[in-house]
Amino acid sequence: MKTVHLVQHTHWDREWYFTENDSKAVLYYFMDDLLQRLEADKTLGPFVLDGQTVVIEDYLSVAPDQEIRLRNLIEQGRILIGPWYTQSDFLVVGAESITRNLLLGHADCQRFGETMPVGYVPDSFGQSAQLPMFLQQFAIDSAVIWRGWSEYNVPHSEFSWLSADGSKVTTAVLPWGYGCAKWLPDEPQQAQKALETILAKQTRFSSTDHVLLPNGNDQSPFEYRVPEMLDKLNQQQDEYRYVRSSFSQFFQALESTQIALPVYQGELISPKYMRIHRGIFSTRVDIKQLNAQLEQTLSQHLEPLLAVNWRLGLPYPQSAVDNIWREAMKSHAHDSIGGCNSDRVNAMVKNRLESGLEMANQLIDLNMKMLAEGITAQQDGKKIIIFNARPQTRHGLVELTIFTPEQDFRVVDGAGHECRWQIVEEGRQDMSIIVQELSNSTETTWYRKCKLLLEVSEIPACGYQTLYLQEGVSAGFSPQAAAVVKLENEWLRLEADEQGVLTLTDKRSQQTYHNILQLVDGGDAGDNYNYSPPFDDWLISSNDFLTSVRGEEGLLQSCLTLTWQMAVPSDLTARNEHRADAELDISMTLTLAHKNRWLDVAISVNNTAHDHRLQVLLPTGVQQHVHFADQPFGLIERHNQPPEMAVWKEEQWTEAPVALYPMQSQVMMHDAHRGLCAVTEGLREYQIPEDRQDVIAVTLLRSVGWLGQANMPYRPGRASGMVLPSPESQIQGMHHFKLSLLAMNNGADSAFWRDVENARGNLHAWLATGWSRFRTNPHGRVFPPHFSVLNWDSELHFSVLKKAQHSDALVVRGWNPTLASIPCGEVITSGTITPATLAEIALEIHQEAVPTCAPATFVITF
CATH class of the missing domain: 2.70.98.30 (Golgi alpha-mannosidase II; domain 4)
Structure with missing residues (x-):
C-alpha cells in the first residue's frame, strides 16, 4: 500500500496579471477564512503558507489586529512559514539577494515561531545548481521543487541533489506541479476518480511507496473539507493510505525506508513536463539592468561604506538597508523579476527597484559627506574620497564627475603628488539644480561639468584614501587627446x-x-x-x-x-x-x-x-x-x-x-x-x-x-x-x-x-563640494585621511562587507569563481575572526581551501 502525504498549501503570487494591491485585498479574506477554519477544527493542519514570510507581512499590513491569532497558530505548528522571505527566481537574481532572502526570511520566522526546515521552491522558472549549497548554509537538509526536472536529469522524483562544493539535500520533485491536486471534490467517490488519475502521474517516477499530494493552488482558498474526505477514502479502499502530513513528515518517512536515492549534480532547466520559460532572462531588460544595479550598489558600495563608517563611529542604519533589500526581493518573485506580468505590474516592479536605488544612493551620499567632514585636510582644495570596497589594496582607474568654474585644475594626493586624469565627457551644468542656495537666484550660474577618469594607486583595502581637487591650477601634464583609427x-x-x-x-x-x-x-x-x-x-x-x-x-x-x-x-x-x-x-x-x-x-x-x-x-x-x-x-x-x-x-x-x-x-x-x-x-x-x-x-x-x-x-x-x-x-x-x-x-x-x-570595478570616487541638497549638523568626529578595516590576501572574488545581521560585528564574504579549489587566504584585521555560514552561524573548522562554487564568510568582532 502506498502512503499518500496530503500537504495543504496555497501558492501566493503577490503580483502577476494583477497587482500587489489586488492580492492584498484577496489575502485579507483568504487569511480570515484560514484562521477561522483552523481555530474551529483542531484536527486541521498543518498548512504551508507558500514558504515565504512576505505573505505574513502583507497580511498584517491590512489586518494588524490579527497578529496574535496568526502567531498562536504558527507557534502551534498548524501554519508553517518560511524559510524564504519571497519566492524568488533563482536563475535571475544575484547571490547576495538569495542569501539575504534566507537571512531575512529566517529572521521573520524567529519573530513568529519555527522555520519550516525545507527549501520549498514551487515555481522558480528552473532550478539553480547552487540551491543545495544555499540551503545547507542555513542548515536545511531537504528541498521540494517543481519546474526544471525530468528523467533526463535523474530517473526518480526523489533524489540526493549535490552542489559542486559537496553540499547535499534530499530533494522531492512535484512532477505535475504544486496544483496537481487542487479543488478536489468533497464527495469520496467523485474524489477517488479524480485521485486515480492524479496519483497515477504522481507515482510514475517515485522511488518509494511514499507519495506527495500537494492540495492547493494560486491564491486558492483553503480546502478544509479534503482531510475528512480522505479519511473516508481510507475506509473504502486499500490501494492508498492517506495521511495528513507536511513536507518534513514526508522526508522523515522517506528516510525511514532506508532506500538509497540516486544522486544528481547540476542545474535543473529541463522543460519536458513543465515550462521553464526560456526568455524571462531578457524580457524587460530595463528591469533586469535596474535590479542588477541595485544589487551591486547595495553589496558592493553601500554596505561596505556603512561598515567602514561604522568602525569609525558613525551609525549603521541596519533597518533602512534591510528595507531596501526587502523591497528589492518583492521584485524578485519569478513573475516579477521575469517581467511576465501586465504592464501595470511591471511598472510597479520597476518603481520598487528605482525607489530602492534612490534611497541607497542617498545613504551613500550622506555617508560620504559625513566621512569627508571628519577628515582634516592635508592639502589645499576640495577633498576627493576614493573608496575601495574590496579587501585588497587597489590601484587603477576610477570615474569622477566634477563641477568647476575654472578652466584649469589638478588633483593631488595627501603628500602633494599629482595624479593623472583624462576628461572623457564634458558639458555645462546649471548649478541651481545642484546647490540649494542658488535655486532661488534670478541669474543662472553655469559651471563646467567634467566626467574624469582618474588614475589612483595604493587605495587601502576595505577603506579609503583622500585626494584633493585644486581649481585654477594647471595640471603638470597635457590632457590633450589625438585622433586614432x-x-x-x-x-x-x-x-x-x-x-x-x-x-x-x-x-x-x-x-x-x-x-x-x-x-x-x-x-x-x-x-x-x-x-x-x-x-x-x-x-x-x-x-x-x-x-x-x-x-x-x-x-x-x-x-x-x-x-x-x-x-x-x-x-x-x-x-x-x-x-x-x-x-x-x-x-x-x-x-x-x-x-x-x-x-x-x-x-x-x-x-x-x-x-x-x-x-x-x-x-x-x-x-x-x-x-x-x-x-x-x-x-x-x-x-x-x-x-x-x-x-x-x-x-x-x-x-x-x-x-x-x-x-x-x-x-x-x-x-x-x-x-x-x-x-x-x-x-x-x-x-x-x-x-x-x-x-x-x-x-x-x-x-x-x-x-x-x-x-x-x-x-x-x-x-x-x-x-x-x-x-x-x-x-x-x-x-x-x-x-x-x-x-x-x-x-x-x-x-x-x-x-x-x-x-567589475569596485573603486568609487566622491567629491566633497560643500554643496548639499540636505543639511545635517556636524557630527564632531575626526577621521584619518586614509583608513582600512581589513585586508584579505585571497584570489576569491569579493561579495560583500557589511554589519552582521544580529550582532555588533562585521561580515566579509568572498567566493570561488573557478572550477577548482583555491586557497582561502588570511583575513588580517584588529578584531577576532570566526569562519561562518551564510546564515552567519560560526563554523567549528576553518577550511584552508575553498571548494569550487562555494562562498567563504567570516564574522569579525571587535
Missing part, C-alpha cells in the same frame, strides 16, 4: 575596416577574432515568457549600415566609437514581408585603457521597432562542445547544444530546450590557446546558435507585446499566463548596455580571474 596597448589591438567590421588581436598569443561584436537583429514571435523565432525569420546584421567611425587616444585610455542606422522591420508583419521600414540608431563605444587587458564596450540603442530581438555576437573560433557561465557564487559548465533538442518535438515537451541560458554577469568559451569572455552589467541572457556553435550571442534586448500567446514555434500549445496585451514590453526608446570583453590566451588561469574581478 585603432585601439592598441601592450596586450590587445582592435581595428575596424571600412564597413565597421571589427578584428581583435590578442598580442600575447597572436590569436585573432574577426567580425567581433557584430550586432544582429531578428524577429521575436514570443511573449513575455518565451523568446520564439518567427517560422521564417529574417536576420539583419550591422555590417551594411555603418554611418561613422571615430577614435581618440587619451592619456589613460583610447576609445573608438562606431554608429549605425540599421534598417529593420517595424514589426512581425513587416519582417514576414521582408520590409525594412524602421531604423535603429545604434552607437558602440569601445574603450581600451592603456594598462588594462580587457576591452570595455558601451552600446546605446534607440529602439523604434516592435517584435524583435537584438544580440551582439562573440565568435570565439573555439571548437569545443561546452562553454561556461557564472551562477550564484560559482561557475557552471553547459553544453553548447542540449542533446534533448533532437527529441523534444517527438516526445511533445512543453517547450524547446534551446541553448538559451541565464548568467549572472559572465559567459566564456575557450580552449588552451584562445577564447573570449564577456562580463556584463545587468545582461542576464546569452545563446549558443545552433548553426554556429563557436559563437556566444549576448542578448541586448527583446521587444514583445503580449503577456502570453499560444502556439509558438519554441512553445507549442496553450498560452502561458494570460493572453493579455503588454505594449510597454516593447520597451521603446533609448537603452544603454555595458560589457567588458576579455581575450583568453591561457585558459581560465589566475591572471584571467584577476582581470575578470578588476573589470
Whole structure:
C-alpha cells in the first residue's frame, strides 16, 4: 500500500496579471477564512503558507489586529512559514539577494515561531545548481521543487541533489506541479476518480511507496473539507493510505525506508513536463539592468561604506538597508523579476527597484559627506574620497564627475603628488539644480561639468584614501587627446575596416577574432515568457549600415566609437514581408585603457521597432562542445547544444530546450590557446546558435507585446499566463548596455580571474563640494585621511562587507569563481575572526581551501 502525504498549501503570487494591491485585498479574506477554519477544527493542519514570510507581512499590513491569532497558530505548528522571505527566481537574481532572502526570511520566522526546515521552491522558472549549497548554509537538509526536472536529469522524483562544493539535500520533485491536486471534490467517490488519475502521474517516477499530494493552488482558498474526505477514502479502499502530513513528515518517512536515492549534480532547466520559460532572462531588460544595479550598489558600495563608517563611529542604519533589500526581493518573485506580468505590474516592479536605488544612493551620499567632514585636510582644495570596497589594496582607474568654474585644475594626493586624469565627457551644468542656495537666484550660474577618469594607486583595502581637487591650477601634464583609427596597448589591438567590421588581436598569443561584436537583429514571435523565432525569420546584421567611425587616444585610455542606422522591420508583419521600414540608431563605444587587458564596450540603442530581438555576437573560433557561465557564487559548465533538442518535438515537451541560458554577469568559451569572455552589467541572457556553435550571442534586448500567446514555434500549445496585451514590453526608446570583453590566451588561469574581478570595478570616487541638497549638523568626529578595516590576501572574488545581521560585528564574504579549489587566504584585521555560514552561524573548522562554487564568510568582532 502506498502512503499518500496530503500537504495543504496555497501558492501566493503577490503580483502577476494583477497587482500587489489586488492580492492584498484577496489575502485579507483568504487569511480570515484560514484562521477561522483552523481555530474551529483542531484536527486541521498543518498548512504551508507558500514558504515565504512576505505573505505574513502583507497580511498584517491590512489586518494588524490579527497578529496574535496568526502567531498562536504558527507557534502551534498548524501554519508553517518560511524559510524564504519571497519566492524568488533563482536563475535571475544575484547571490547576495538569495542569501539575504534566507537571512531575512529566517529572521521573520524567529519573530513568529519555527522555520519550516525545507527549501520549498514551487515555481522558480528552473532550478539553480547552487540551491543545495544555499540551503545547507542555513542548515536545511531537504528541498521540494517543481519546474526544471525530468528523467533526463535523474530517473526518480526523489533524489540526493549535490552542489559542486559537496553540499547535499534530499530533494522531492512535484512532477505535475504544486496544483496537481487542487479543488478536489468533497464527495469520496467523485474524489477517488479524480485521485486515480492524479496519483497515477504522481507515482510514475517515485522511488518509494511514499507519495506527495500537494492540495492547493494560486491564491486558492483553503480546502478544509479534503482531510475528512480522505479519511473516508481510507475506509473504502486499500490501494492508498492517506495521511495528513507536511513536507518534513514526508522526508522523515522517506528516510525511514532506508532506500538509497540516486544522486544528481547540476542545474535543473529541463522543460519536458513543465515550462521553464526560456526568455524571462531578457524580457524587460530595463528591469533586469535596474535590479542588477541595485544589487551591486547595495553589496558592493553601500554596505561596505556603512561598515567602514561604522568602525569609525558613525551609525549603521541596519533597518533602512534591510528595507531596501526587502523591497528589492518583492521584485524578485519569478513573475516579477521575469517581467511576465501586465504592464501595470511591471511598472510597479520597476518603481520598487528605482525607489530602492534612490534611497541607497542617498545613504551613500550622506555617508560620504559625513566621512569627508571628519577628515582634516592635508592639502589645499576640495577633498576627493576614493573608496575601495574590496579587501585588497587597489590601484587603477576610477570615474569622477566634477563641477568647476575654472578652466584649469589638478588633483593631488595627501603628500602633494599629482595624479593623472583624462576628461572623457564634458558639458555645462546649471548649478541651481545642484546647490540649494542658488535655486532661488534670478541669474543662472553655469559651471563646467567634467566626467574624469582618474588614475589612483595604493587605495587601502576595505577603506579609503583622500585626494584633493585644486581649481585654477594647471595640471603638470597635457590632457590633450589625438585622433586614432585603432585601439592598441601592450596586450590587445582592435581595428575596424571600412564597413565597421571589427578584428581583435590578442598580442600575447597572436590569436585573432574577426567580425567581433557584430550586432544582429531578428524577429521575436514570443511573449513575455518565451523568446520564439518567427517560422521564417529574417536576420539583419550591422555590417551594411555603418554611418561613422571615430577614435581618440587619451592619456589613460583610447576609445573608438562606431554608429549605425540599421534598417529593420517595424514589426512581425513587416519582417514576414521582408520590409525594412524602421531604423535603429545604434552607437558602440569601445574603450581600451592603456594598462588594462580587457576591452570595455558601451552600446546605446534607440529602439523604434516592435517584435524583435537584438544580440551582439562573440565568435570565439573555439571548437569545443561546452562553454561556461557564472551562477550564484560559482561557475557552471553547459553544453553548447542540449542533446534533448533532437527529441523534444517527438516526445511533445512543453517547450524547446534551446541553448538559451541565464548568467549572472559572465559567459566564456575557450580552449588552451584562445577564447573570449564577456562580463556584463545587468545582461542576464546569452545563446549558443545552433548553426554556429563557436559563437556566444549576448542578448541586448527583446521587444514583445503580449503577456502570453499560444502556439509558438519554441512553445507549442496553450498560452502561458494570460493572453493579455503588454505594449510597454516593447520597451521603446533609448537603452544603454555595458560589457567588458576579455581575450583568453591561457585558459581560465589566475591572471584571467584577476582581470575578470578588476573589470567589475569596485573603486568609487566622491567629491566633497560643500554643496548639499540636505543639511545635517556636524557630527564632531575626526577621521584619518586614509583608513582600512581589513585586508584579505585571497584570489576569491569579493561579495560583500557589511554589519552582521544580529550582532555588533562585521561580515566579509568572498567566493570561488573557478572550477577548482583555491586557497582561502588570511583575513588580517584588529578584531577576532570566526569562519561562518551564510546564515552567519560560526563554523567549528576553518577550511584552508575553498571548494569550487562555494562562498567563504567570516564574522569579525571587535
